[in-house]
């Protein structure tokens with residue numbers, strides 16, 4: 001298991017909070033943000049949401065805009081990211097602030113409740129297979145039977161070729177940058193789809209961005 005300490009990684013993300021949105025926007029032609037919105041239209045009816053590693057609050061605001069009743073537990077290991085997200089909602093959706101519980105903590109230390117929406121946008125890629133398996137088991141236990149698991153992340157093409165090589169090389173560079181800036185120890189993408197499938201989650205919808213390098217998947221439980 002990659003030896004990530006959420007406190008250390010959280011402090012690392014503190015250092016990049018103020019530039020995070022700009023870097024993400026420029027480096028991906030804003031596709032990292034756009035990819036997360038692929039199935040936003042499916043999020044208007046849920047009541048209890050959990051957003052893991054939510055960052056600066058871009059997606060949080062979109063969900064609050066879309067859904068007038070949802071209460072969201074918003075978890076991030078970085079105190080600065082949490083503060084940034086809170087300020088964003090206070091400024092842009094002040095009437096919805098009371099519907100968000102901000103928790104500055106590693107996912108590892110979360111006290112789980114039950115949810116009808118769990119969101120993991122560009123967070124599972126920070127963990128290795130062993131920990132994504134732990135999370136997949138948590139999702140199975142704490143997502144309601146008809147709940148939605150919303151996952152956006154990097155995606156490596158299955159067939160060999162330039163795209164696969166290019167994505168793997170790009171991800172190596174990205175993980176190295178994250179190691180320098182946040183002390184993240186993870187070196188490769190976890191096999192999220194396989195691990196979720198093992199917990200009897202199925203993909204009901206998928207959309208791909210940037211020539212398939214980014215993917216947004218909606219999962220449902222089948223048990």
Ligand SMILES: C[S@@+](CC[C@H](N)C(=O)[O-])C[C@H]1O[C@@H](n2cnc3c(N)ncnc32)[C@H](O)[C@@H]1O
Pocket residue numbers: 006009010013014036052053054055056058075076077078081105106107108121122123126
């Ligand atoms: C790559 S950013 C993604 C942010 C946001 N979801 C997005 O898509 O823009 C990862 C976020 O996860 C947080 N994070 C990293 N490790 C974490 C952990 N173990 N538990 C909770 N949050 C974590 C970081 O502080 C950061 O805000």
